[in-house]
Amino acid sequence: MKHAMHRIITSVLCAFCLTSPALAQDLDEIIQAKLRPGWRMANGIHMAALQLDLAPGWKTYWRQPGDSGLAPHFDFSQSEGVQTVEVIYPTPKISWLGGSRNIGYDTRVIFPLQLSLDNTADITLIGRIEIGVCRELCIPVTLDLSTQLSAQAPVDALIKAARAAVPKPGTGPITCMFSPAEDGMELKIILPAPERSFDHAAIELDNPRLWVNTPRLERQEGQLSVTANIMTPTGQPMAIGRDGVTTTLFAPSGAVEYHGCSAA
Template structure:
């Protein structure tokens, strides 16, 4: 059943993806680069600002079964060694009876940029592929190209606000312990996580990710008893068959009505 659902979703995405040049929904979303500022350690903080037309939304890095995962290509950038997105806390919304995770109205996505040569300008050039949704969901392929200023050192308030809205780390949120049990299933693996953590709000929704992009993760079931949160999900390799699971690469994000918590790594119980 899980395999059929996954293959159906992949097939529908493949047939729904038009070329960027013929995308009739491009007017529903605008993209611009916020140039940001240079930091004393040599890195540069910039951001991609995605502005959505009224009623439209886009997706987080782990969008859920009903969403389209975003992708950034940096081809054409100059003097750039690494670019790390810093995702603000998303919201959970329902779509055709399924839950997905993302943003409405606007997304400012901060980027931590590492230059090849400190002191020389960085040029950001590439493509952002995102899903946008209203009554229907479609992919949009958006290009960006901007040379970043070298002398700017004053933080941009919009980018700083987006950085501040990221999920708390486990330590800051009061995480006491996290352990994962893994057992085989007919399609892959069943992962059960027990997390000792104060509540993030009346309604909590957990998203599980792995370090391997070829591993599909089902929507997690989340329940709480006192200070303990239980999260359970199923994992399957997109090509089927057995696969190795790196516990250090497991990432669990708890989204609550008060705040969100980013938990990285999930060792076995002692």
Template sequence: MMNRSFFSALAGAALAAVPLAVSTPASAQFEGRSADDVVQVSLLEGWRTDDGRHMAAIQITMAPGWKTYWRAPGEGGIPPRLRLDPSSSVEGLQIHWPRPEVFFTNGMRSIGYRDDVILPVELSLSDDGAVEVDGRLDLGVCLDVCMPVTLDLYGLLPPEGNRDPSIAAALADRPLTRAEAGAGSATCQITPISDGLRVEAQMRVPSVGNDETVVFELSDPGIWISETSSHRDGDLVTAVADVVPPDAGPFAMDRSDLRITVLGTRMAVELQGCTG
């Protein structure tokens, strides 16, 4: 098997603010190019919603041919990770991930975004005025191999702001829910293996296009999940993966915690939880 612990501790979240300051480590070099040559990050400041949250977005622009990664990037990718200053007025955040692409490089599968991407970020705030945020973003940017990059992020979110059509378009490009897609609920068969569990899920999902890929996720980033093997018979999709905890032993998996995403070239569908 592949190295089950590699990248498993990195969580998928990111945040930025305006005006934006970016610093990159001097060691971040690839074929003579610095990180500044490869990736630029800016904040779309967004707007304050009716319920007091703030909808902003990170715009990541990369040099042609380069890519970065989705929250569950596969064995060949590095998920974004945010470390936010705890003294800020941000009490919580949620990224609304647009539908990613599936890449194959040197026989290894990874999942992410090519050239540029807008990641909508919804923030819960403790202050109804302008909010200063300060954090650090770790991410991987890749051509044939990956270059890890660290960006220092800080700035100010306005107390009002205007609805941004580019953020709205990124929100609209997220995976569909089960109800939106007209999909059925998922069932799971769980079998103990020597170092964890084997999970086989079945769900009725309409066609999502070519290059269909199924991804399993759990909320604990320390739990390693293999790439799925999957096949489709009409609307019935069957996917199987191994789930291995940090101590590589038997454990009880909460079926309701399993997030299943079916990715394709036309759309993606996300289902939360499965039944026995």
């Protein structure tokens, strides 16, 4: 089997990226990336993974990066023998830089990749991944990787552990209300107060043109409310589908994720 190959390309630097002296540190000293070939499951699905190893003090971001940062973008469209690739995100960590909240990973993160295939033969996974790697400031980085995936490979324990580290599905009724607010809208989500004490939340919408700020949590009368402002392109209220609202609650012991919400 071929070893996973990787090439790191520095993209055009954005306004908050590192200055030239800081870039003297070789990117290979900041981040190492590889595709873990994984194994073929009995149902024909192939489990592989992207592994990122970061130097001390550096981090990368979750699919919702927080108040700043770069959400990762995955493109596996050039793969051979692959129909679809689902990227699975392990539960991230919450950190703060000044008054800015970041949601992401440090040291090492493994993103499991669930592949549906065109056939049962060996396949080639080819990916281009765009991420931000950050310390005090950020560098946008493009990773080009490829590896062959064998139908006979053994189960990878690290990928199994990463699959088990995702947020758990939330249960119980969850309602949401939209109302006009400065620069857009306010979203308030109500759910039964969980037994665990959650201290952070993230709200994602299926419209990438909308930006959601750090939600506020309040627990009272047996309920938990999660409130956030949504900035819209026009600064005016607009239609948002309740089915496209994803709410993730974070506690030191793990995270819980709710998909969709109903009208109050």
